[in-house]
Amino acid sequence: QKEVEQNSGPLSVPEGAIASLNCTYSDRGSQSFFWYRQYSGKSPELIMFIYSNGDKEDGRFTAQLNKASQYVSLLIRDSQPSDSATYLCAVMDTGRRALTFGSGTRLQVQP
Amino acid sequence: EAEVAQSPRYKITEKSQAVAFWCDPISGHATLYWYRQILGQGPELLVQFQDESVVDDSQLPKDRFSAERLKGVDSTLKIQPAELGDSAMYLCASSTTGGYTEAFFGQGTRLTVV
Numbered sequence: 001q002k003e004v005e006q007n008s009g010p011l012s013v014p015e016g017a018i019a020s021l022n023c024t025y026s027d028r029g030s031q032s033f034f035w036y037r038q039y040s041g042k043s044p045e046l047i048m049f050i051y052s053n054g055d056k057e058d059g060r061f062t063a064q065l066n067k068a069s070q071y072v073s074l075l076i077r078d079s080q081p082s083d084s085a086t087y088l089c090a091v092m093d094t095g096r097r098a099l100t101f102g103s104g105t106r107l108q109v110q111p
Numbered sequence: 112e113a114e115v116a117q118s119p120r121y122k123i124t125e126k127s128q129a130v131a132f133w134c135d136p137i138s139g140h141a142t143l144y145w146y147r148q149i150l151g152q153g154p155e156l157l158v159q160f161q162d163e164s165v166v167d168d169s170q171l172p173k174d175r176f177s178a179e180r181l182k183g184v185d186s187t188l189k190i191q192p193a194e195l196g197d198s199a200m201y202l203c204a205s206s207t208t209g210g211y212t213e214a215f216f217g218q219g220t221r222l223t224v225v
Contacts, residue, residue: 004153034214043202043219044154088153092214097142098167099204099214101153 003027004091006102014110019076021105023089026070031097033065033072034090037083038104044088048074079109113137115217117203123223129191132220135184136205142166144214145178145188146202154202160186161208193224 003026013019021035032051036044050056050063050072062075072091076083086104093100116135124130136143141162146154157176159167162183171178175194180186190197200221206214 006153032212036216041221043200043216046213046215049213090214097206097208098156098159099144099206100156101146103151103153 004089004100004102006087006089006105008103009106010108011105012108012110013079015079015081017079017109019079019083019107019109021074021076021087021089021107023072023074023102024070025072025089025091025100027091027093027100028067028070029094030070030091031094032092033063034092034099035061035063035072035074036088036090038086038088040085047087076107079107081109081111083107084109115203115205115215117217117220119220120218121221121223123225124193126195126224127192129189130193130222131190132188132201132203132222134186134188134203134217136186136203137215139207140205141183141208142206142214143180143186144204144206145186146204148200148202148219150199157188190222193222195224198222198224 034049035047038044048063056063060077064073088104089102143160145157148154158178160180178188200219202219203217
């Protein structure tokens with residue numbers, strides 16, 4: 001059973017702080033790693049994807065991947081109340097390209 | 112901007128009735144996924160298509176659910192008969208097949224079975 005694990009939260013951070021969201025995965029054959037943001041009642045929205053070890057930055061978001069530790073994280077700098085949402089980690093394998101999701105971490109940014 | 116189209120956005124149906132959802136992926140995306148998301152949980156894969164072929168339907172309750180993608184473009188997911196436990200958000204996503212690629216979701220269909 002391929003698993004993607006996330007802390008359900010809620011993770012509460014003050015406005016302007018850095019929010020750190022973490023995800024571990026069990027399948028060493030995983031190829032690509034995705035972070036989606038999901039507002040209540042809405043569909044997931046792709047924020048970033050990463051496939052190489054190290055950091056990938058896009059605006060206020062940084063994704064970090066460590067394949068040896070089977071760990072991927074998302075950092076949100078200068079957190080805003082509008083960042084309050086559930087963040088889903090997803091992993092795509094190398095074979096049939098299935099996309100497996102974690103259960104999500106709920107982030108609350110306090111004004 | 113290219114989007115994954117889904118319809119309807121909302122559906123209320125009575126238990127034991129049939130219900131169908133439609134998805135049109137982003138043009139050129141050969142891979143299409145149907146997911147079910149229960150409130151408070153992550154999306155769970157129901158079926159994955161590569162063009163018109165089913166790649167994975169291991170989690171699809173085949174006694175009541177069916178999915179097709181006849182021409183390798185748009186897709187339909189059907190439930191017959193619907194049960195109360197089927198109430199969820201049904202999400203369609205698509206991606207290309209080559210190299211490293213993103214997967215994009217449609218707006219989803221919120222199903223309520225009463």
